Amino acid sequence: MADLLSDDEISDQLPEEWDRDGDEIVRVYEFDDYLDGVNAAQMVGEIAESQFHHPEIIIRYEELEVRLTSHEEGGITDADIEMAELIESEQSA
Numbered sequence: 001m002a003d004l005l006s007d008d009e010i011s012d013q014l015p016e017e018w019d020r021d022g023d024e025i026v027r028v029y030e031f032d033d034y035l036d037g038v039n040a041a042q043m044v045g046e047i048a049e050s051q052f053h054h055p056e057i058i059i060r061y062e063e064l065e066v067r068l069t070s071h072e073e074g075g076i077t078d079a080d081i082e083m084a085e086l087i088e089s090e091q092s093a
């Protein structure tokens with residue numbers, strides 16, 4: 001069971017493109033067309049399965065929202081930060 005991160009740890013470790021929303025970290029990606037967002041959701045899902053840590057993924061027209069929290073711990077842990085970093089590195093590749 002990972003430890004919950006403190007407010008300072010979260011703000012220090014959160015990738016710059018991500019925001020904190022209570023017990024979640026969130027990132028919204030914008031796309032030129034709907035299917036690019038759908039394909040990005042597939043990529044996020046594959047990372048989630050590889051890490052066995054699963055975000056909420058919301059697909060909208062030309063937009064993808066990714067929300068992460070550690071349900072078992074009831075807040076934000078290293079697992080969420082690591083997932084955000086992995087997603088960020090894949091999405092920007």
Ligand SMILES: C[C@H](O)[C@H](O)[C@H]1CNC2=NC(N)=NC(=O)C2=N1
Pocket residue numbers: 052053054055068069070071072073
């Ligand atoms: C049993 C439990 O659901 C699993 O251990 C994993 C699955 N994926 C998960 N994903 C997230 N975001 N938080 C969890 O606590 C979590 N737990």
